[in-house]
Each structure stands twice: as structure tokens, then as C-alpha cells.
Amino acid sequence: MCACSSAISVLSPRQSRLEEWNERAEIPNHVITMLNNFPSKLHPMSQFSAAIAAMNSESKFAKAYAEGVHKSKYWELCYEDSMDLIAKLPTVAAIIYRNLYREGNPPDPIDKKKDWSWNYTSMLGFDNPQFVELMRLYLTIHTDHEGGNVSAHATHLVGSALSDPYLSFSAGMNGLAGPLHGLANQLPHYHQYVTCPTRNERTIDLAYSNVAEAYKCSPLPPLGDSDHNIISLMPKYRPILKTRKPISQQHRVLTPDGIERLQGDHEGGNVSAHATHLVGSALSDPYLSFSAGMNGLAGPLHGLANQEVLVWTTKLQEALGGEVTDDQLRDFIWNTLKSGQVVPGYGHAVLRKTDPRYMCQREFALKHLPNDPLFKLVAQLYKVVPDILIEQGKAKNPWPNVDAHSGVLLQYYGLTEMNYYTVMFGVSRALGVLASLVWDRALGLPIERPKSFDTPSLKKLVGAS
Ligand SMILES: CC(C)(COP(=O)(O)OP(=O)(O)OC[C@H]1O[C@@H](n2cnc3c(N)ncnc32)[C@H](O)[C@@H]1OP(=O)(O)O)[C@@H](O)C(=O)NCCC(=O)NCCS
16 A cells, blocks of 8 residues: 555656646546536536546546456456546536536636646636635545545545446445435534523533423523522423424334344344445435445445356357356466456355355246256356366355356346446345434434544554554
């Protein structure tokens, strides 16, 4: 990590970074069209997040990954995407602002001689130099400070599935949109409802409520020799209990076994489930929370692996033809591993045996399509891959997971558009992760914040001075 960042700073001193960002700032037309078509009732943060995800049409990381780039090159592509994304954000953010609050007048183009903050401020429609300076300060102090907050951690978590930086950051923005996180800066204004002076410290004067005119306040004389003033606070609003009829509801309490079944296959720790939970912990609504989960599911190490399996198997068929021997398969698999790629559909972060979801799909195939050539190939891979992964000695789990089998079944029944597969996965995943999200709120789980390290602690951890 240190080597990378020093390389970056050598490549990009301040002036050239400014020019570089301005060169990278153009945003694709489809994103402009999308933003211009959003209804004004869509919150600016939802627009921002959707636009960032849509810009992943430009991702160099996603393109290179699909072409089989070696894992040692990931950071360079991630750096490229991140620089592009940072450069494009002011224009996206300014279009949202102008559409919502400036009658849709498009922002002026970027001035290539000016810096990032200047351009952003100017595109918003402001030219007061002091405000530009304020924006420089604002944009500097709001960058991430330690990595554990919801937006930073959601970006990190979604990125851990190798979702590209556009999807990862979009998930982070869904977290930032939660009222316990970034949206806190737009919490309703609080009202001071004690109007009479109390005593020197004026402690009670500082009590606030977020309901305007919530209480009627009247001073009462102090008791005995006390220097306390007494105040009487009388509610001015009618409590909900008095304004609405109570509704009685019956709830069934789930047994532990029932809860387990409800959580289904995902157990809450995988990237899509955990991203939904994490973003939801900032009280971002279920739409934003689930959308973040979907950005994680779109990563090739997570849900997209079901598409990757088919892409890889198709390459295998193209390279080796119809009937293949086990030895030919072994060579192909070793070539995949030696070129710094994973064998998609094998391995798991938690399971240490064949995924039961693989097994039930296999049983279905044995019953309904035992002679399908693609199924036969998938079954042959099941015989060959685990031994190779064991021999390589890296993967903790050499057995197939759910994604190794789903594509072959969909292909057999004519749903051949593999790019679409992860969307179906997402439709299903909603059942599990949204059920969990409801439990999160029912149990009152707090905002999530994993432990984070500053640079000196990281250095200490690896024994660097
Ligand atoms: C699922 C997966 C991301 C779990 O990752 P993990 O928890 O880091 O797994 P491990 O601890 O076993 O990984 C240890 C090493 O083995 C490698 N490894 C794990 N599975 C592998 C596979 N299928 N092919 C090649 N290498 C694999 C990892 O990349 C890692 O290598 P590194 O030390 O060079 O970084 C991983 O097994 C994988 O990439 N599988 C292929 C993609 C896939 O099928 N995803 C769907 C999961 S349901």
C-alpha cells in the first residue's frame, strides 16, 4: 500500500493532478440524460448514487477484469478509475443541483486552468471568491478520516468483492445518505423551547426539541432559598396516543430454527448481505441499503461469479472443443491460475465443503438434463478442479460454490443472456437481506463502525518504523 501511494505522488504533483482531473472530467451522455430525467422528488443523494453506478460503463477495472488481467495489476486500474471518478463527480453533482434548484440550466463546462473546488463551485453557479475558498476547506475536511465510518467502510466492503470503484463508491454514497451519517447535516432545525432565564449556567435554557412550539414554558418562583428557578413545561401538542386509536396486532414469534430458515443461504456476512446491513445501519432507507448490497453482488468475487463461470467455461469450450479429457482440463485450469486469475465458482469465504446450493442444483440437473453437454462439463470440472486447488495450496476451500452450477441450468432452458444472471440473483437475494434488514431495525442495532487504524498503527502492525 505504501509503495503504491508513493508511486502515485511521484506521478502526480499538484499542478499536473489538477490538469489531469480536468482532462478526465467528461461524463457520459447516458448519465446526463438519466439525471435530466429524474423526477425532482428523487432525493439528490439517490440521484448521485445512481449516476455514480451508471458511470461504471467507463470502468477500466471492470473492462480489464473481464479480459483476464493479472491480480498484481488491480491497483493500477483501481487508481485509474478512482482518478476518473473523482474528476467527474463535480459535474454530476452540479447537474443534480441545477436540475433541482436552478431550473435545469446546465452548468458551464469545466475551466481547465482552474482547480477542482473552483470548478465545482462555479458549476453550482457561485462566483464569490470567499465561497470558493470555503468550498476548498469544506471539500478538504470532508474527505475520509479513518476508514471505519459507514460510507468509507461500505466503499471498502463492496470493493472487496472486486466491484469496480464506481459501484463501490456508489454503495458508500448510499450509506452517506443515512440520517445517522451524512444526512445528519440536514436534520430538521432544533427549536429552543425554554424562553425564560433560569440560573447562571442556563443549563435548562439549552434544552431543545425538534418540534416547533412543542412546549409552553412558564417560570415559577424558586423553592425556599434555592437559586434554582423552577419552570413549568406544558406540552402544546397532542400526543399521538391521544390523537390516534390504538391498533392491536398479533405477532408470531419465530423459533430459532425459523429465524435460521428466514436468513436462508446468506447468513448475513457475505458482501451483499453485509453491505445492505452496513448501509442500513446509518438508517439509509431499504432502497438505498439494498442498492448498496447489489453493488456488492455485482463484484466478480461475489454474485457476478455466476456469470464469470459461464464466461470461463465458454472460453474453455472455445479453446478445447466439445469432448475434453481430464488432462486437457487440468492444463486449462493451471493456465488460469498461472495468469493470476481465480477459477470462478470454486472457493468460499466461510464454507469448507461443497456448497449445499451447488448440490441441489446438481441433483436437479442429474434428474432433468443428465445428458446436456454443458452439464457434463460442469460435472467433469467438479472431479478435476478441487485436486488442483489443493495442489496449489492457496484456497482454503477447494470445493464448488453456488455459482459454479446456476448458469448451466439457465442456459439449458433458453435463458442464455449471461450478463443478466446477477440481476436474477439480486431479485432472490432481496428476500434474505431485506428480511435481515427488518430484523436490524426491530432489534434496534446501532450504526456500524468497525475498528480502524491510522497510518502509525498500521506501520506498527507490520513492524515498519
Ligand atoms: C469466494 C472467494 C472470493 C473467497 O475468498 P477468500 O475468503 O479470500 O478465500 P481464501 O482464504 O481461500 O483465499 C486464499 C487464497 O486462495 C485464492 N483462491 C481462493 N479461491 C480460489 C479460486 N477459486 N481460484 C484460485 N484461487 C483461489 C485466493 O485468491 C487467495 O489468494 P491470495 O493469497 O493470492 O490472495 C474465493 O474463493 C474466490 O475468489 N473464488 C472464485 C470466485 C467465486 O466463485 N466467487 C463466488 C463465491 S460464492
